[in-house]
Amino acid sequence: MTKKPLRILHCFRSPVGGIFRHVRDLVEEHSKAGHEIGIICDSSTGGEHEDLLFEDIKPYLSLGLIRIPIQRSISLSDARVLRNTFRQIKALKPDVLHGHGAKGGVIARLAGTALRIGGNRVARLYTAHGGSLHYSRSSLSGQLVLRAERFQERLTDTLLFICEYEEITYNKKIGKPRIATRLIYNGINERDFEIIPPRLDSVDFMYVGMLRDLKGPDVFIEAFAKTERILGRPLSALVIGDGPDRDKYLAMIVESGLNRRISMLPAMRVKEAFTMSQILVVPSRAEAMPYIVLEGLAAGKTIVACRVGGIPEALGKTSAALVEPGNSDDLARVMAEALTTPNWHHTVMPARGAIELAFSASHMAQQVMTAYSELVERLQPHRFPDT
Template identity: 50%
Template sequence: MGERLRIVHCFRSPVGGIFRHVRDLAEAQVAAGHQVGIVCDSTTGGDYEERLFSDMKDMLALGIWRTPMQRHIGPGDMAAALRTYRIIKELQPDVLHGHGAKGGVYARMFGSLLRVSRSRVARLYSPHGGSLHYDETTTTGKMFFGLERLMERFTDHLLFVSDYEQRTFRRKIGTPRPPHGLVYNGLRAAEFEPVPPAADAADFLYIGMMRDLKGPDLFIDALAATEAKLGRKVTAVMVGDGEDLPRYHAQVKRLELADRVRFLPPMPARKAFSLARLIVVPSRAEAMPYIVLEALGAGMPMIATAVGGIPEIFGIGSPALVHPLASQLTAKMSEALLDPDAYRAFMPTPAELKARFGADVMAAQIEKTYFSALGRKTSEPKDGLKRPIVSRVS
């Protein structure tokens, strides 16, 4: 076995693609002999995320540390930052990997503070979209992009999950100054096993965060319009949670779809895939969404918006891609229902997906980046700390 690293992943909200990415990385890094820990927010996530943490706790030598972290900059930020710094300082990481805007600031800021008093800490940042979703012409966007430019001084390596994300960084912030690279999200081997639809499967599935950025409102509008276009009822399942969920319930009721649209709480993606015959990803913005990879790996036909890194999965100009408009979703949903077999032919093949989006490939590339950021140092591994496996700091 090579040198063992102490790796700490820092991010804010333990939901969605970022959390999935960190779980995959942590599992692969532990298997490679490294000691891994997680530091994230304690106020977000629900029962489903708690079960995921429970499944992980025995494998993470550095534990799972949860403390309140605000999404937006505000008066409570200083206290939250101090709590998080104390946790990370105790964990003595060799690698501090920040994910998302908040995690990226914390990892680079605290990693820099640790370097004042001890040996080198590699400070890595994966945006996962994050602040890159802001409009560069707005005051808020300019503020965040100015902060991103400033934080480059404290960054040893930038890791992008899609070429789109990399290009967006260049366009909105500038050419990255620190070393940087592209590593696609990846699926485990078992995730390429097909998931057949249940006997009572609905026509369409939406799964993801219940917020406008992900397009649930577009999906609901397109359902109503698809019914009108085809002259028959259409059924759907919507899986997920979020601050805008009550508004989507009201939208379904207003459009008189309540008896045909079923809302369900978060659940494992492969369990959700069996609930419908076709998945719709109506996002207005993305980086490299796991749900697209997971659904395609499971053999599920899909309609997706051509945003973020999604075209990199399907190929530019794929007939399965549309703009994030209810009218275009409607046309494609109607087409898929009228001839499901013909529509399925638009999907990438399993062989194409495995070659580019394997979890083993992702983990190996990121580990190589860690050692590069550390200058490929060789030293004896440090002793693990005797800490509680799951801790909450308030």
């Protein structure tokens, strides 16, 4: 296995949520190990919170931070993005291009393939993080996206899956991979394993995450109202985050007459958010392996979540904390139980020690580096001994 420091570029679209957390952890761990790291991502998403997170990792980005406008949907502007990013990628002379999410995967794999054609032996890796796998095979758009993923296997050296669910879904929707794959769980740092008790003025429930329908804030709001009816008394909640559907959820809260009991706050550092309630609700309609669940468990939070993605792999596949996705009645039932049943947390939540063992950021980074190094070594030209 090669021992020389590697030049690694991570490509992804939105610097928000789980992908950004995943990349930040890899950047920090690999930079501390002596490798040179850079990031290419979208400049039109994220806000003050994400700017602070970039400031945290800038000391580790020896290859720099490149931010350009990258739209979520497929558009004619993608050709310009690919042209511009290729020039910058080529100038940085990477050993490894790692694409995250659908758009990041396209950039990394197309640029890496162009470099390979030009004689540069760059390794091309891709992690979906859900992304394209959320599409349905029954829709035209889904068929196009999933077929594009199948085609791009030809431009990929290794697929990395962040949970068993993602690997199973890829096989089901796209087909058995024709290239090398690795299952490497998302991981969190030792500093995340600190119990964060709720403040004296904490609310009953909180939602923390992106404000878009895929993540289910609307299901949370509906379930909150039904939980009040189940318990026969008013409750309190917070919706914390930013996203494209924020105004829609605010209007939903007001129209439901809940604006005095559900408040909305912008995205903030997760440890600050965790002081505001003991019960974290994750009402997603689809996920891969969400960091918010791992972070919540590490902080000692009580979690109620939908049975989607890799969440059952963290909470336990038969956990009483899991509910049917999109079902606000089922969610309300478990929210009421979590709030009022004595010792519900200790009975239902997995042991923090087991989470620390299974979902370690340092172990994740080591496994990813092994994938990088083995690919780079394999791509090196063979040298024959002098005769």
